[in-house]
Amino acid sequence: MDFIAIALFFLVLLIAFSIVWGTLKTGISPMMSSSKARQAMLAEINMDEKGALIDLGSGWGTLVIAVAKKHPKNQIIGYELSWFPWMISILFKYSLGLDNLTLYRKDFKSADLSAASTLVCYLFPDGMLALEDKLKHELFKNITIVSNTFALPSYKPTNVIKLKDFYQTPIYVYHWQSK
Numbered sequence: 001m002d003f004i005a006i007a008l009f010f011l012v013l014l015i016a017f018s019i020v021w022g023t024l025k026t027g028i029s030p031m032m033s034s035s036k037a038r039q040a041m042l043a044e045i046n047m048d049e050k051g052a053l054i055d056l057g058s059g060w061g062t063l064v065i066a067v068a069k070k071h072p073k074n075q076i077i078g079y080e081l082s083w084f085p086w087m088i089s090i091l092f093k094y095s096l097g098l099d100n101l102t103l104y105r106k107d108f109k110s111a112d113l114s115a116a117s118t119l120v121c122y123l124f125p126d127g128m129l130a131l132e133d134k135l136k137h138e139l140f141k142n143i144t145i146v147s148n149t150f151a152l153p154s155y156k157p158t159n160v161i162k163l164k165d166f167y168q169t170p171i172y173v174y175h176w177q178s179k
Contacts, residue, residue, distance in 0.1 A: 018083040033063050033122050036163045037148045040171045041120060044146045044161070047071045051117025051143075055079065056108040056131065061089030063120060068093075068101040075115070076101045079108040113139055122148035129153055135176060145174040 033041065041063060045053065053071070055064040058078030068076040078101070080086040086105045093101050104111070109130055113119065116139075123131065132152045151157060151172045159173040 015084045019085075021082075031059060031122060033148050034163075034165065034169070036165050037122075037169055037171060038063050038066055040161050040163060041146050041148060042066060042070060044144075044159070044171065044173050045071075045118055045120070046144065047074045047118070049117035049144070051075075052077050052115045053118040053120065054108075054111075054113060054116045056119055056121040057081075057123055057127070058086075058089055058103060059122070060085045061092050061103070063122070064089065064101065064103070065092050065096065065098065067120070068098040069096065072098075072100055074100060077115075078103045079106050079111055081105065081107050109134060114141075116143055118144045118146070120146045120148075121150075123150055125150060125153075139176070140178045142178065143176050145172075145176055147172040147174075 045067060047053065052075040053067055055067070055076075055078040058064040058080045059082070061078065064076060064078040076098075078089065080089065080103065083105065086103060089103050093103060113134070121127070121131065128147070128150045132154060145152070148171055149169055151170070152174060155174060155176070157172040158175045161171040161173070163169040163171065
């Protein structure tokens with residue numbers, strides 16, 4: 001085997017390990033929102049509010065990059081734990097010149113969400129439970145939450161959009177009000 005083949009093998013192994021490690025740490029693999037889900041979520045995002053849009057698991061960057069492109073004057077933030085999808089997002093951010101986009105390799109559960117006017121996510125049931133708990137204890141203002149597929153366990157959404165896809169994927173929209 002030559003050097004390039006060995007290097008490529010170890011690069012693929014590193015990428016696979018990164019995704020498996022991130023999956024074990026978070027409980028879900030990085031999943032891209034479908035184009036229908038991304039379009040429905042973009043339609044529900046109102047960036048007239050003061051504050052940042054924060055993606056709580058930006059994965060490969062498909063949604064967060066679309067938002068940054070659509071709203072170039074707004075601050076857009078993405079959090080992603082898995083190294084390889086985060087790196088792909090970084091490459092797209094710089095290749096597209098998205099100066100309004102900040103991407104952190106960090107768990108949203110340890111992030112400060114107080115700058116947010118809008119949260120977007122494609123988490124999983126335990127992730128939504130963790131988000132709800134975080135919002136109850138740390139966020140003391142009104143915000144909009146747009147979630148792909150999974151709902152907050154204890155809160156009724158303001159709107160539920162059923163996509164016209166095979167799964168009739170729900171997009172949940174909340175207008176979170178601090179209590």
